[in-house]
Amino acid sequence: MKRLCFVFAFIIPMVIHAQTLKTDVLVIGSGDAAYAASFQSFKSGVKTILLTQKEQLDLKKVSEGRSKTTLSFYQSFLKREIENAKSLRAPKPKPDKKKPVKVTVDSTQLLNVINNTPYTEIKRSGSGWEVKLTKDKSIKAKILVLADKPDQLMTALKITNLNSAVSSPLNYNENLYRTAVASVYSKGANFLSLYNLLIPNQENLLYIPADQFEIGPAAGATAAYAAFFDTKTSISNLKRIQGELLSYKHTLMPFEDIKVIDSNWLAIQKIGITGILKAEIKQDKAYFNPEKEVTYDEIKQPIKDYYYKAQIWFDDHQNIQINLENTIGLICYVGNKSVEATKTELQKKWNKNYKFASKYDLKKVLTRREFAVIINEYLKPFDDVNVDKTGRVIR
Template identity: 60%
Template sequence: MKQLFLAFACLIPTIIYAQTVKTDVLVLGNDDAAYSSGLQVARSGANVVILTQSAAFNLDEIKSKKSVEIYKMYVSAQQKIVAFSNNLAKNTTIDKKKKSAKVKIDSTKLFSVINNAPLLEIKRSGSGWEAKISKDKSIKAKVLIIANNGKEVLPMLNMTNLKTADLSTLNYSGNLYRTTIAGVSGTPDFLSLYHLLLPDQENLLYINQSNAEIGQAAGAVAAYASFFKTKTSLSNLKIIQGELLNYKLSLMPFDDVKITDSNWLAIQKTGITGILKADLKNGKAFFNPENEVLYDEIKQPIKDYYYKAQIWFDDHQNIPINLENTISMVSYVGNKAIDATKAELEKKWNKNYRFSSKYDLKKVLTRREFSVIINEYLKPFDDVNVDRTGSVIR
């Protein structure tokens, strides 16, 4: 998906004058989830309209709520649209009576927010959706996101029993955590892609949590269906996970590893595989990045991912997971030269990986260091697929 739309409209109350507005994704709602989903749709390269039936989007209100992620996304978008806005002004006239801009360019190429608009009707239109906002104005979209206003919208669709996306609590009795598309900060909860998708309703996403992380995940799923001209049921888990990680959304809710951590991405990817598991206590999930890696905690998970690992572990019983042994394992499983791997790791140890420790082959690795090495040299997250239950497909 594209890094960002080439053009955004300013995120202010907008009135669109075309009789029918065509967009990729329509978001209904006016909370953190609605706006984060809309922003992520646009960042992922698809068109989006957010339609509210209440107060306008207000950046000051977002600041006061301390909705940090929404604010960061908004600022990022604003930085991208400065030049475009200057050009837009040259092609815009103002209706003094209505005090609104009449945009003369194709509005379907813009990120648009339509505030305080009545939703008269919402219905299927082919494989997509059509929302009527006045007698002669409507919005057509490929994908619809209902964000936290189901009581008003669902009766119009005759879907009052539609199931909202359920969060799951991280546990390792099953593998569903590998299908995560959003971790909820401050909790051990996550959203599975397959709990967001509605089996009997294509191109419809329904979220009932006013949560920026859940909204961002829904935005990426909607953008995928729109961008690749497919159905939401055909969403590609790895592509969507990768897109969200690219935009700094934590998919695993590790309370002790923030996105500012230089090894955040490697820890997230390793955490999703379950090769290293979180410690769950006091209603939170802790990765414990500075704890030493234990032989027994990695043996079976790595064997589950790689056939060759079974041979290596059979030949290396109950050994310390130090740097030398880890290099031996990743070189054997990944068909890499041991000496070349040693030389490369020594070069990158402090400069690239920013480890605080010294390069020492006899050093037992921390979970942080092991995560980076596994992610770099075996790539279990990137190269190994899982099914809808999170089970490894080999």
């Protein structure tokens, strides 16, 4: 997705006092999920409005009971709000309950927050949505993300029940984990599938739990994808959305022992999503065990599932150690690469690029960390191999 990489210094912010505000993504809600969704939508490069029913963000109030990660997020969000406020040249009038609601946004900003403003109606508008603030003021959006009570939405859709996105326990008996767009640590080793986020038969609408901070970025990136490419949420591109979230350091697989600051975090996340290396699940938590030696039996079938040529290689190499030399043989056979060139390249990258603590040794049995990094770089199963809605590999 295109990201905002620069600012036009010569643009004078233009304040809009309009009957109808237009945006790509509209997020409604006052909880953690709404803030997280709107911030990711903005970072993914589309115009976003967050509509809350509370006063402006107050760090003193949100700091209570929040994790360091959540608090750090709110600090970044508030910084963006302050920067936006400074860009508005026109003075803001004090709110007056007796006067009609006045909505002010800056058209040069990708993210605008409208605080403490109720809405009276939600309805379809073409392929998008219109949310009425007053009789003559409304917001029109391509994509709606609701992290609030769904009563008005259900009335608009003429339905009696609407369930918010639900995460699933990590379970290797099925392949749905390969479609993960969020890890939900607050519920143990859980993940959210993109296809549990999308609502059947309801285009350009996402409904997420108000308090599920971890799910917010997934909703924001999915909404931004549909808005940016002017497409429907039902045909969201799983790999593009997963890649977008990973580029912003959002964890997709709930590994307790692999933190974002780990130098190999991205490679382990990608290989974890493929299932080529699976986590150990203990007491509702998932452990990747990065320093444990990788075994022949755990990688044989998963790699064969991903690559036809791997079936021949494993048939010719029965029950061998997964040391560096044999792994190089595997990736060179499957990926049509030069063995000697690969050895030379790996030796140069071993400690400098990959930050491995071990020495380069062709006879060394690889750890799961080392194997994940090498397979990710030289075979790229996450990037180059697609899966269907159930997580089944498409070859």
